[in-house]
Amino acid sequence: MLYIGTKSGNIYQLNTENLKLAKQVISQDTILKTIGEDLKKPGSVEVIEEHPTKEDHLLIGYSRSLIVLWDNQNK
Secondary structure: OEEEEOOOOOEEEEEOOOOEEEEEEEOHHHHHOOOOHHHOOOOOEEEEEEOOOOOOEEEEEEOOOOEEEEEOOOO
16 A cells, blocks of 8 residues: 655555555545644645554654654544
8 A cells, every 4th residue: 555645635545556546535634633723734745654563553744843643443
């Protein structure tokens, strides 16, 4: 699975075996529901890394200094 971050802050998942986008999208709106009001404009996705020990967790870095630990199973 390849994660693709966009300028709008959304993250798409591309299956590299068949080159099809997964239906699940990690939207910036979903992430923003879980953070404080002062960070509501994090900008574009700059970095996506899988957690080193938990394969269902992602670290997402945004251009305006927000870093999110995302649990892909529990959203």
